[in-house]
Every structure is written in C-alpha cells, then in structure tokens.
Amino acid sequence: MPGTISYTEALREALDEELGRDERTFFMGEDVGAFGGIFGEAAGLQQKYGKERVFDTPISETFIVGGGVGAAITGLRPIVELQFADFVSVAMDEIYNKAAKWRYMHGGLFKVPLVIIAPEGAMGGAGPEHSQCPEALFWSAAGLYVLTPATPADAKGLLKSAIRDDNPVLFLPHKALGNTTGEVPEGEHLVPLGEAVVRRQGGDVTLVAWSAMVLKALEAADRLAEEGIEVEVIDPRGIRPFDFETVLRSVEKTGRVVLAHEAPLPGGPGSEVAAVIAERAIASLEAPVRRVGAPDVPVPQSAHLERFVVPQTEDIVNAVREVAGSAVTA
Amino acid sequence: MPERERLLDFYERMVRCMLWEQKLLRFIDEGKISGFYHAGRGQEGTQVGAVAALGPDDYMMYAHRGCGYMVARGMPMSKLFGDFLANTEGSTRGLGAGIVHIAWPQLGILGQSGTLGGCFPIAAGAALSAKYRGTDQVCLCFFGDGTANRGTFHEAANAASVWKLPVIWLCENNQWAVSVSVREATAVKQIADRAGAYGMPGEVVDGQDVVAVYEAVSRAVERARRGEGPSLIEAMTYRFRGHYEGDPDTYRDREEVERWRKERDPILLLANRLRSEGLASEQDLEQIRARVQREVDEAAEEALGAPMPERERIFEFVTA
Numbered sequence: 001m002p003g004t005i006s007y008t009e010a011l012r013e014a015l016d017e018e019l020g021r022d023e024r025t026f027f028m029g030e031d032v033g034a035f036g037g038i039f040g041e042a043a044g045l046q047q048k049y050g051k052e053r054v055f056d057t058p059i060s061e062t063f064i065v066g067g068g069v070g071a072a073i074t075g076l077r078p079i080v081e082l083q084f085a086d087f088v089s090v091a092m093d094e095i096y097n098k099a100a101k102w103r104y105m106h107g108g109l110f111k112v113p114l115v116i117i118a119p120e121g122a123m124g125g126a127g128p129e130h131s132q133c134p135e136a137l138f139w140s141a142a143g144l145y146v147l148t149p150a151t152p153a154d155a156k157g158l159l160k161s162a163i164r165d166d167n168p169v170l171f172l173p174h175k176a177l178g179n180t181t182g183e184v185p186e187g188e189h190l191v192p193l194g195e196a197v198v199r200r201q202g203g204d205v206t207l208v209a210w211s212a213m214v215l216k217a218l219e220a221a222d223r224l225a226e227e228g229i230e231v232e233v234i235d236p237r238g239i240r241p242f243d244f245e246t247v248l249r250s251v252e253k254t255g256r257v258v259l260a261h262e263a264p265l266p267g268g269p270g271s272e273v274a275a276v277i278a279e280r281a282i283a284s285l286e287a288p289v290r291r292v293g294a295p296d297v298p299v300p301q302s303a304h305l306e307r308f309v310v311p312q313t314e315d316i317v318n319a320v321r322e323v324a325g326s327a328v329t330a
Numbered sequence: 331m332p333e334r335e336r337l338l339d340f341y342e343r344m345v346r347c348m349l350w351e352q353k354l355l356r357f358i359d360e361g362k363i364s365g366f367y368h369a370g371r372g373q374e375g376t377q378v379g380a381v382a383a384l385g386p387d388d389y390m391m392y393a394h395r396g397c398g399y400m401v402a403r404g405m406p407m408s409k410l411f412g413d414f415l416a417n418t419e420g421s422t423r424g425l426g427a428g429i430v431h432i433a434w435p436q437l438g439i440l441g442q443s444g445t446l447g448g449c450f451p452i453a454a455g456a457a458l459s460a461k462y463r464g465t466d467q468v469c470l471c472f473f474g475d476g477t478a479n480r481g482t483f484h485e486a487a488n489a490a491s492v493w494k495l496p497v498i499w500l501c502e503n504n505q506w507a508v509s510v511s512v513r514e515a516t517a518v519k520q521i522a523d524r525a526g527a528y529g530m531p532g533e534v535v536d537g538q539d540v541v542a543v544y545e546a547v548s549r550a551v552e553r554a555r556r557g558e559g560p561s562l563i564e565a566m567t568y569r570f571r572g573h574y575e576g577d578p579d580t581y582r583d584r585e586e587v588e589r590w591r592k593e594r595d596p597i598l599l600l601a602n603r604l605r606s607e608g609l610a611s612e613q614d615l616e617q618i619r620a621r622v623q624r625e626v627d628e629a630a631e632e633a634l635g636a637p638m639p640e641r642e643r644i645f646e647f648v649t650a
Contacts, residue, residue, distance in 0.1 A: 026462065052462065057489065058485070058488055058489055058492065060485035060486075060488065060489055061485075062451050062481070062482045062485050062486075063450075063451045063454060063455075063482075063485040063486050063488075063489045065451070066448065066450070066451020066452050066454070066455060066482065066486070067451050067452070067454050067455035067458055067486070067489065068455060069451070069452050069455055070440075070451065070452035070453060070454060070455020070456040070457075070458065070459065070469075071455040071456070071458050071459040071462070072455075073440060073441075073452075073456070074389065074440070074455075074456045074459040074460070075459060075463065076459050076462060076463070078455075093445050093448055094448070094451060097443070097444070097445055097448065098443060098448055098452065102441065103647055103648075103649070103650060104425075104647050104648050105422070105425070105427075105430075105431045105441075105444070106421075106422060106427075106431050106432075106433040106441040107420070107421060107422030107423045107424075107425050107427070107431075107433065107647060108423070108646060108647030109421065109422075109433045109434075109435050109441075110433070110435065110440075110441070111650045112650075113650075142648050143648050143649060145649075165650075166650035167649045167650050
C-alpha cells in the first residue's frame with residue numbers, strides 16, 4: 001500500500017531507515033543535529049540515533065566532504081551534507097579530486113562509500129550563491145555518481161540506494177520540491193542508480209527534464225496533449241551514470257527532442273546530452289535539438305527577478321511547440 | 331625494545347630509505363622512469379622517527395618528500411619501485427603512482443592527495459572513523475612547511491581539536507616550498523606556534539635527530555590514544571637535493587646546503603652516536619648497509635621483471 005508523503009519526509013525516512021539498518025553509517029553537516037537540518041530533512045534523527053551518529057559540524061565544507069572521504073576509506077559509510085549545493089565550489093577539490101578519484105588513482109585499493117547531500121535550486125530569493133543547480137559541473141567527474149530526485153518516491157529510493165552503494169554519490173535534492181507530495185511504496189523501496197524513468201509516454205516529441213523541471217515538463221505535456229502533441233517525458237534522475245540508451249531509444253522514435261533544466265544553458269545538463277544525440281542519433285532527428293534552461297546570468301537575489309531566470313512551464317510548452325512544428329532544413 | 335636495538339632499528343630503517351632512493355635515482359639516470367621524483371635525502375630522521383612511533387593498525391598520510399614514509403613503515407620495496415616503473419608490480423597495479431597515490435591499506439598507508447593540503451580533511455576523517463569505531467588507532471599526517479599554509483589545515487585542525495580526534499599533525503619544515511623560503515611565505519616564526527589557536531599542544535623538534543622525533547611523536551600518539559586529541563609537531567629539517575630531479579636549485583645558498591649535508595645528516599649523526607656510545611662498531615653498521623643493499627637490489631630486480639599494463643587498465647577501478 002503506497003502512502004502519500006512529502007519529498008522532505010521521504011528524504012528523512014530514507015536517512016532514518018538506513019541509519020537504523022547499518023551502524024557504519026553516520027550523518028554529519030551544518031545544523032543537522034538537534035536542529036534537524038534547515039529543510040527538516042534530519043528532523044528527530046539525532047534524538048533517535050544519538051550525537052555519535054547524527055551530529056553538527058563546524059562551518060567547514062572542505063572538512064565535511066574530505067572528512068567523509070577519510071571515514072569512507074577506513075570502513076565507514078558516511079552521509080554528509082553541504083547546506084546548499086552551491087557550496088560544492090567550496091569543497092570542489094574534495095568532491096572532484098578526492099571523493100571521485102581516490103579509488104581510481106590508488107589502483108582500486110579503496111572504496112569510497114560516501115553520500116554528499118546538497119540541496120539545490122531556486123526557492124524564492126535565496127540569491128546567486130544559494131540557488132544554483134550545479135550538477136552539470138560534474139559531467140567529467142569520473143568515479144562520482146550525481147543524482148537529482150524529482151519525486152518523493154525517488155527522493156527516498158535513490159537516497160537509500162546511494163547510501164548502500166560502494167561509490168561516492170553527490171545527491172542533489174531540489175529545495176523547491178520539499179513540500180511537494182507523492183506516493184511512496186511502503187516498506188523497502190530502492191531505486192536503481194543510473195536508470196532513467198519514462199514519466200509519460202508519447203510519440204511526437206522527447207522531453208528530457210531534470211529535477212524540478214520534471215514537474216513542469218509533465219504539466220507542459222498535459223497542456224500539449226490538448227493541442228494534439230504527444231510528449232514523452234524522460235527523467236534521467238541525474239547526471240552520472242547517465243542512461244543514454246533510454247533517451248536515444250525515445251529520440252529514434254520521435255525524431256524531436258527538448259532538454260529542460262533549471263541550470264543555465266551554457267554547460268548545463270542538456271549540453272552533453274545534445275552532443276551525444278548529435279553523435280549517435282542525428283540521422284533520426286527531424287528538427288533541431290532545443291534546450292530550455294536559465295539564461296546565461298547568475299540567479300538574482302530578488303525573488304521578483306528570479307522568476308525570469310528559472311524556466312517555467314510556458315517556456316517548455318513553447319519549446320516543444322517549436323520543435324514539433326519545425327523540420328530540419330538543409 | 332632495549333635502547334641499542336631501537337637505535338639500530340632506526341639506523342637500518344634510515345639506511346633502507348636512503349638506499350632505496352639511491353636505486354630509484356639510478357633508474358632515473360638510466361631513463362627507466364621520469365624525473366618527477368622529490369628526493370627525500372636528508373629528511374630520513376623525521377620520517378623514520380615519526381613512523382616508528384606508530385602501531386601496526388595506525389593510519390598514515392604521507393607527504394611527497396621521498397618515499398621514506400612508506401619504506402620506514404615496511405611497505406614492500408618492490409611495490410614502491412613498481413609504482414615508479416608504472417608496471418603491474420606497483421601498488422596501483424600499473425597506473426604509475428610516482429611520488430603520489432602509492433597506497434598500502436594493510437599497513438594503514440591511506441594514499442596521498444595530489445593537491446597539497448587535501449590530506450588534512452582526509453586525515454581528520456580517518457581519525458574520526460577510528461574514534462567512531464571505538465578503536466585506539468591514530469592517524470599520522472605528514473605535510474611540508476609550504477602545505478601548512480593551505481586553508482584546509484584550518485578546517486581539519488579545528489574539527490580534530492574540537493572533537494578530540496586522534497591525529498598527529500607532523501610538519502616537516504625543510505624551509506623551502508619549492509623555490510620559496512618559509513620566511514617569505516609564513517607569518518609565524520614556527521609553524522608549531524599555530525597549535526595554540528586550535529587548542530592543541532605544539533612542539534618544535536630537531537628533525538635530524540631520529541630519536542628526538544620518535545620521542546615527540548610517541549608522546550603525541552599516547553595522548554591521542556588516551557582520547558585527549560591531536561598534537562602539532564614541527565620537525566626542523568632540510569632536503570639535501572633539489573625539489574625534483576633536475577631542479578637547478580639556484581634559489582638556495584650553496585653554503586647552506588653544504589652545511590646541512592656535512593653537519594646535519596640524520597644518518598651520519600646516528601652512526602656517530604652509535605659508535606661513540608659503544609653501541610655499534612663501524613663493521614656492525616657496514617653489515618647493516620650491505621644487508622639492506624641486497625634487499626634493495628632484490629626488490630629492484632623483482633620490480634623490473636613485471637609487465638607493463640595493457641590499455642584496458644585505464645578503465646579499471648573507476649567505480650566499485
């Protein structure tokens with residue numbers, strides 16, 4: 001029997017269940033102790049598991065991630081949190097060089113079972129350094145898994161799988177999804193890492209959408225269906241590993257593709273996907289690939305202006321219409 | 331261990347570090363490996379003295395100044411040669427570890443951060459792990475005077491102190507960060523002066539005196555095992571060769587270099603002490619050197635016989 005819970009509650013359940021399951025896991029980060037995490041994702045966990053298992057850190061992002069790596073290569077399975085995903089830049093060496101590469105560069109002698117939770121995305125005026133979606137920075141981070149859950153079921157199932165996986169995972173829940181609700185299967189719920197999910201089937205246009213854009217993509221697909229355009233919505237659930245096969249299979253069927261993400265267009269999640277489509281499926285294309293993303297500007301502090309940066313459902317609708325109606329001309 | 335045996339053990343380990351490196355330098359001369367090696371000659375007293383204070387289950391993050399850390403710890407020398415020859419005998423099984431990324435988990439050798447200062451948070455994390463698991467393991471983290479200026483030290487040292495983690499921060503102050511003198515790059519007279527800012531003891535020790543280093547690090551290890559937290563030890567030392575093989579070394583005063591080589595060689599200093607205190611004859615020491623030389627030669631032969639990896643090797647161990 002599935003239950004309907006919020007996205008934040010799903011994250012909390014995943015942490016609770018995995019802390020309860022394996023004593024080698026612990027959770028550390030800024031304000032994750034008695035305070036329960038600034039988004040409530042750790043509410044009650046310190047009270048339940050004690051200060052040895054769930055604890056606050058100093059404001060020290062290189063230590064939070066690097067310390068997690070040190071604990072992971074010595075037999076533990078740490079879960080650490082960067083309070084905002086933007087802070088990956090503070091701990092970039094620890095994520096990109098240490099967590100991702102420690103196993104490889106030391107000849108496979110270590111495993112790095114580390115999960116880095118880092119809430120991303122715009123949520124009402126948090127500003128240029130607390131609103132970004134940095135997943136595409138990690139396209140080249142061989143060795144690292146990068147996940148972007150879009151639903152409560154995925155928030156729980158992907159996080160639980162990430163905690164059990166022997167590889168380092170950068171887990172990026174979207175802040176604006178915290179209060180969204182959805183059905184989550186009761187009992188043990190695990191979602192495999194690196195598998196895209198087709199959220200809606202359709203034969204006219206392939207719409208690949210990440211994170212919060214998945215919800216807007218599904219709204220857009222509903223509206224477009226009324227116009228007679230059947231959209232296939234694919235949620236890749238992250239960046240690495242990337243399920244190119246599911247995307248390419250759909251593109252070969254539809255011949256038309258829109259890629260939608262909240263990050264800016266240059267170097268965003270869609271860039272690499274567009275490149276791979278060009279390499280492997282260009283003969284199937286009946287229209288140019290179209291991307292929907294933020295313009296090439298930082299996220300403004302003003303919530304009033306932020307709306308003009310974050311792509312909206314209408315932007316996706318317009319892009320799909322354009323792709324559906326156009327043809328590749330020589 | 332009785333005093334005489336302990337001193338002879340220190341002597342043998344320092345000789346092993348030196349002779350292993352001599353063989354490696356010959357490989358460089360013969361073109362078998364590249365010159366990206368940062369020779370450790372001159373710093374054996376610090377490396378051997380500190381490593382000798384560890385127990386078998388303890389962790390170690392080494393620095394890039396030679397391989398004395400691993401040799402002193404007892405890592406098979408053939409594996410170390412293999413890492414430089416980039417063949418399958420190496421600890422990274424052909425990836426080519428060079429001076430960084432050698433690892434040997436069974437002796438707690440956790441690898442190295444190629445970016446200087448990346449070691450600090452990882453060492454604190456390994457110590458956190460030991461405390462979490464309720465073991466009495468400690469983590470010995472080596473770093474140079476140059477690396478001491480990374481901000482990661484601040485984050486890791488503070489966290490280690492506030493949580494009383496079992497870390498020994500061991501600064502090998504050889505007074506030169508490549509071509510820049512410590513006096514031009516560091517605001518305090520001694521790196522150990524910073525310890526007070528983190529609420530931990532700091533101590534300056536003569537890095538050329540293997541016994542003094544051993545005793546200082548042993549005290550820090552005991553303190554860490556008692557749950558009293560980290561210590562910062564600054565060993566004053568000097569590198570006898572350039573930063574890397576082929577370094578023109580124009581930035582150092584020749585007299586300074588010669589003075590350290592002649593008067594402050596940690597191996598000669600210990601040999602003098604052993605002889606003057608009647609603990610060993612020159613013949614005893616010569617026997618040790620000859621035996622270690624045979625070990626080094628055998629290890630080199632074993633490593634030279636190993637095959638190079640195939641192209642497929644680059645795709646192995648990216649993920650678990």
